[in-house]
Amino acid sequence: MARRTGFYLDKRNGKFMGVCAGIADYTGFDVLWVRVATVLATMFGFPFPLIAYLVIGWVADAKPGNFYLEEADPEDRQFWQKTRAAPGRSIREVRSSFRDIDRRLRDIELAYTSPNNRLAREIDDLKHQ
Template identity: 85%
Template sequence: MARRTGFYLDKRNARFMGVCAGIADYTGFDVLWIRVGVVLATIFGFPFPLIAYLVIGWIADPKPASLYVSEEADPEDRQFWQKTRAAPGRSIREVRSTFRDIDRRLREIEVQYTSSNHRLAREIDELRHS
């Protein structure tokens, strides 16, 4: 099974080996800016960035087809996994916070619905019968 949080070469969006597209997918940055950065780093730091690029392209695994399918189906899912890769602890806190907020809102609804507020009960009954 493919790990969603791992780094993969993105062969579908590749120009040369898929390294820049893979970095863009992993970090969530636009692939254009990653490519510009790699070109500038290669110009100013020749030959080390070029060697690193080739080594990454040779060592990294290509992105599994199953991960392409899930990203095309739900862009929100893709964004979630990019956040998780960047800061796993923060993602967990965000999920917990979201669930606490949902739970709080459900409790407020339950209190309103089960309260002994006769005016509210009458209004609900009127809405049901109309």
């Protein structure tokens, strides 16, 4: 089974083997900057970056087709990039969001169910007008 948070070659958006597009998808950087960094690293560190590129292109798996369908939503893509970068932080953000929603629901429930005489009076006044 394919892991959603793993590194995959992005052959659909790639130019040669999909390594730079895969790195960009995994890290959240723009693919143009990843490609520029790869070219500069190859120019200044020849032949090691080129060998690493070829090895990654040979060893890494291609991105499963169903992941392309799931990424149609930019919000979904951003969520998975955050999750890959820092899973613990993503979990904390989700928990914080749920705590905030829960707090707001409690406030609404309290306002709705509490005996608020002033509010009841205003509603009765509106009914009798």
